[in-house]
Amino acid sequence: MDHFVIVKSKRPILRFWEVPSFDDGVSWTIFVDNRKPNYVHPMVRKVIGIKYAHRNSYDDLKDMAEETASNKHIKVQEHYLKPEEFARLEISRPFTFSLVSQHLMGLDGSTFCLQSWTDSDSLVLEWWEAGPNEWHEIVQWASQTRQFLSDLLDAQEKAFKDINQQFDAGTPNMA
Numbered sequence: 001m002d003h004f005v006i007v008k009s010k011r012p013i014l015r016f017w018e019v020p021s022f023d024d025g026v027s028w029t030i031f032v033d034n035r036k037p038n039y040v041h042p043m044v045r046k047v048i049g050i051k052y053a054h055r056n057s058y059d060d061l062k063d064m065a066e067e068t069a070s071n072k073h074i075k076v077q078e079h080y081l082k083p084e085e086f087a088r089l090e091i092s093r094p095f096t097f098s099l100v101s102q103h104l105m106g107l108d109g110s111t112f113c114l115q116s117w118t119d120s121d122s123l124v125l126e127w128w129e130a131g132p133n134e135w136h137e138i139v140q141w142a143s144q145t146r147q148f149l150s151d152l153l154d155a156q157e158k159a160f161k162d163i164n165q166q167f168d169a170g171t172p173n174m175a
Contacts, residue, residue: 015115021108025050028149042081049074077153101132
């Protein structure tokens with residue numbers, strides 16, 4: 001199933017991803033309704049199992065949609081954010097950081113990225129492991145935000161499994 005079809009009426013405003021050296025990547029994307037003046041009906045989509053190294057173009061969303069459609073091992077979780085959950089993301093929060101840093105890249109560990117879109121502007125920040133000292137504030141926020149979104153999605157999935165187990169326990173076995 002192509003999970004990107006579900007959000008054709010939405011546009012991305014923010015995405016995080018984590019790509020470990022020797023494992024598949026994970027991305028978290030925040031979508032809002034298209035053609036609306038404010039961020040209406042926000043949702044988060046977590047995609048587990050992306051192969052970030054397989055980018056074919058400079059259009060990350062297109063590459064991700066193609067991979068999601070063709071890779072049956074990808075797991076997708078979605079959650080419509082309640083107003084208080086969306087507010088907790090603090091997506092309009094100001095940050096102070098240096099554009100030039102002294103941080104080195106490594107061969108082992110994880111690469112992280114933060115990407116934002118607005119109508120006319122975009123920003124992409126990519127770092128390795130803990131990132132440069134000059135980026136500590138935004139890297140810490142990104143880490144906390146990824147964890148918050150994962151916790152929301154994991155709680156939703158657990159609640160869904162619990163409901164199914166209760167239903168299955170109460171249903172006579174028809175075998």
